[in-house]
Amino acid sequence: xxxxxxxxxxxATVILAACTTPGRFGAGxxxxxxxxxxxxxxPAYFQQTIGDRVLFAVNESTLSEExxxxxREQAAWLLANPxxxxxxEGHADERGTREYNLALGARRANAVYEFLVAQGVSPDRxxxxxxxxxxxxxxxxxxxxxxxxxxxxxxxxxxxxx
Amino acid sequence: xxxxxxxALALAALTLVATAQAQQRxxxxxxxxxxxxxxxxxxxxxxxxxxNPAAQEYARSVARVIASDLVGTGxxxxxxxxxxxxxxxxxxNPVQFADWKAINAQALITGAVSLGSDGRxxxxxxxxxxxxxxxxxxxxxxxxxxxxxxxxxxKVADVVYSRITGEGPYxxxxxxxxxxxxxxxxxxxxxxxMDYDGANVQYLTDDNAIVLAPRFSPAGDKVLYTSYETGFxxxxxxxVATVKRxxxxxxxxxxxxAPRFSPDGRTVVFSLTRGGNTDxxxxxxxxxxxxxxxxxxxxxxxxxxxxxxxxxxxxxxxxGSQQLYIMPVNGGEARRISFGPGRYGTPVWSPRGDLIAFxxxxxxxxxxxxxxxxxxxxxxxxxxFLDEGPTWSPNGRVxxxxxxxxxxxGAPALYSxxxxxxxxxxxxxxxxxxxxxxxxxxx
Numbered sequence: 001x002x003x004x005x006x007x008x009x010x011x012a013t014v015i016l017a018a019c020t021t022p023g024r025f026g027a028g029x030x031x032x033x034x035x036x037x038x039x040x041x042x043p044a045y046f047q048q049t050i051g052d053r054v055l056f057a058v059n060e061s062t063l064s065e066e067x068x069x070x071x072r073e074q075a076a077w078l079l080a081n082p083x084x085x086x087x088x089e090g091h092a093d094e095r096g097t098r099e100y101n102l103a104l105g106a107r108r109a110n111a112v113y114e115f116l117v118a119q120g121v122s123p124d125r126x127x128x129x130x131x132x133x134x135x136x137x138x139x140x141x142x143x144x145x146x147x148x149x150x151x152x153x154x155x156x157x158x159x160x161x162x
Numbered sequence: 163x164x165x166x167x168x169x170a171l172a173l174a175a176l177t178l179v180a181t182a183q184a185q186q187r188x189x190x191x192x193x194x195x196x197x198x199x200x201x202x203x204x205x206x207x208x209x210x211x212x213x214n215p216a217a218q219e220y221a222r223s224v225a226r227v228i229a230s231d232l233v234g235t236g237x238x239x240x241x242x243x244x245x246x247x248x249x250x251x252x253x254x255n256p257v258q259f260a261d262w263k264a265i266n267a268q269a270l271i272t273g274a275v276s277l278g279s280d281g282r283x284x285x286x287x288x289x290x291x292x293x294x295x296x297x298x299x300x301x302x303x304x305x306x307x308x309x310x311x312x313x314x315x316x317k318v319a320d321v322v323y324s325r326i327t328g329e330g331p332y333x334x335x336x337x338x339x340x341x342x343x344x345x346x347x348x349x350x351x352x353x354x355x356m357d358y359d360g361a362n363v364q365y366l367t368d369d370n371a372i373v374l375a376p377r378f379s380p381a382g383d384k385v386l387y388t389s390y391e392t393g394f395x396x397x398x399x400x401x402v403a404t405v406k407r408x409x410x411x412x413x414x415x416x417x418x419x420a421p422r423f424s425p426d427g428r429t430v431v432f433s434l435t436r437g438g439n440t441d442x443x444x445x446x447x448x449x450x451x452x453x454x455x456x457x458x459x460x461x462x463x464x465x466x467x468x469x470x471x472x473x474x475x476x477x478x479x480x481x482g483s484q485q486l487y488i489m490p491v492n493g494g495e496a497r498r499i500s501f502g503p504g505r506y507g508t509p510v511w512s513p514r515g516d517l518i519a520f521x522x523x524x525x526x527x528x529x530x531x532x533x534x535x536x537x538x539x540x541x542x543x544x545x546x547f548l549d550e551g552p553t554w555s556p557n558g559r560v561x562x563x564x565x566x567x568x569x570x571x572g573a574p575a576l577y578s579x580x581x582x583x584x585x586x587x588x589x590x591x592x593x594x595x596x597x598x599x600x601x602x603x604x605x
Contacts, residue, residue: 059479059483061438094548094566095523095548096507096523097464097484097507097508097521097523097550097551098374098375098508098550098551098597099375099419099420099433099463099464099477099507099508100461100463100464100477100479100484100507102374102395102417102419102420102433102435102440102463103433103435103440103461103463104461106417106435106438106440107438107439107440107461109438110437110438110439111438113438114438128438129393129394129395129417130395130417130435131372134349134372134374135347135348136346136347137347138347139345139346139347139570139572140569140570141547141568141569141570141572
């Protein structure tokens with residue numbers, strides 16, 4: 001029985017890991033090697049422990065208290081790890097027209113950009129891009145998925161690779 | 163002769179000859195397209211007569227495409243051939259009107275095809291107003307390469323449609339669109355063109371980069387579109403025949419999208435995003451300075467020229483939600499035209515100039531609609547989970563758009579609808595498809 005439990009536990013971990021695998025839709029292949037999440041200087045730590053994304057309300061680009069808390073930690077990490085740069089990807093849910101969602105995703109990415117810069121991160125280390133509704137993370141058609149898709153993701157890249 | 167001249171202009175590539183014995187007559191046969199319910203007009207189009215054995219394979223195909231075009235409008239009903247009393251075995255022999263009256267064929271289309279040893283196909287046809295015992299307009303003929311047989315069939319159907327409805331033609335036209343594949347979370351997209359009815363698909367790009375919202379030039383020879391091929395959305399212009407493309411001359415650090423040609427094809431109007439703020443700009447297609455047309459902290463996008471080139475309709479959320487506005491072509495004060503409940507986006511000016519088509523979101527549903535240019539007489543033509551991105555047929559009678567189904571297996575497809583809201587049809591495509599843009603009538 002103990003072995004079975006252990007196997008179940010492993011299976012659960014694998015599934016969880018799969019769930020947190022972020023989508024990568026940037027210039028392609030430029031994102032830094034993740035490293036180990038236990039290493040605070042690794043992009044994996046940034047992505048999984050701090051959290052690489054913040055979420056937005058419908059049609060909004062305002063940063064919630066929760067989002068601001070995550071972004072303060074993102075900024076601190078970026079300041080502590082100057083060898084990295086970042087691309088901020090803005091996204092929208094599918095409940096909007098294509099062009100408007102591109103512009104909305106840009107607003108969201110820019111909100112994160114401005115917050116990180118205000119925290120002292122050099123603008124030279126940050127780029128923004130919008131994917132509009134082109135790259136949903138969750139693909140169901142209800143609010144539980146839409147909420148995950150209205151996001152801005154800070155993708156860590158090694159300086160000089162992007 | 164007016165009809166002949168107009169067609170000759172439109173047919174630089176194909177040779178068009180009016181037959182000698184043509185009789186000028188405008189019969190009572192007419193579909194008036196109004197708001198009321200239309201009883202489709204019954205017509206017969208027997209297989210065309212093959213005037214030499216080599217043309218045999220086109221004799222039936224040409225007639226079938228003509229029938230499909232006419233039936234596809236929702237304005238015509240085809241009488242099946244097994245109901246025919248007399249057969250058309252010669253293009254020259256007189257038509258037995260009584261036989262066609264007996265099966266209530268109000269319009270009869272007869273024709274002949276011949277294939278020359280040089281590979282040129284000649285398609286001749288006549289339209290008859292059966293109950294007037296008379297031809298409807300002149301007999302005509304088209305000549306072109308055998309490979310363009312479908313285009314010639316569309317030209318015939320366009321003439322028939324125009325003579326009977328009084329509307330401009332639209333069958334001999336193409337659609338540029340985005341062909342999609344792959345799962346919803348990682349869609350692959352490529353540009354493609356096809357005939358208006360879904361035939362003859364050609365791919366213009368590979369699927370390595372996201373491509374969005376292609377738009378035909380007024381001459382139908384170029385396409386503007388947005389691509390992520392550098393990892394960043396930028397506007398490109400492609401020559402359809404050679405598939406050569408180049409980036410529009412805009413600042414590389416700014417995100418640019420939602421391009422559209424001016425009616426003279428010289429200017430591109432588009433959205434440019436800087437510092438998170440999206441405004442509308444224009445520039446010469448060959449390059450040169452950017453002219454900024456809007457300057458607000460709000461989202462301004464989806465610009466579309468009026469057909470006379472004097473105005474631009476666009477969407478803005480300056481009022482707090484997406485709404486439609488019209489401004490002069492050089493910028494300046496914009497007038498809001500949408501005032502109904504919900505949000506309005508992706509406005510497109512009709513080629514006739516009288517209507518603006520748009521996407522509307524209201525109470526969780528998406529609609530394609532039309533309104534007059536002053537915002538009056540708003541009419542919603544469709545409703546679904548997600549309808550968006552209207553494009554006009556060359557004659558301003560039909561709108562094509564994207565309809566996406568719901569859920570994790572949801573996918574987009576192309577649909578068309580008449581501006582009366584009737585005749586909703588799915589356009590056949592090999593796979594999921596989105597963002598259609600209708601060409602003008604082909605040259």
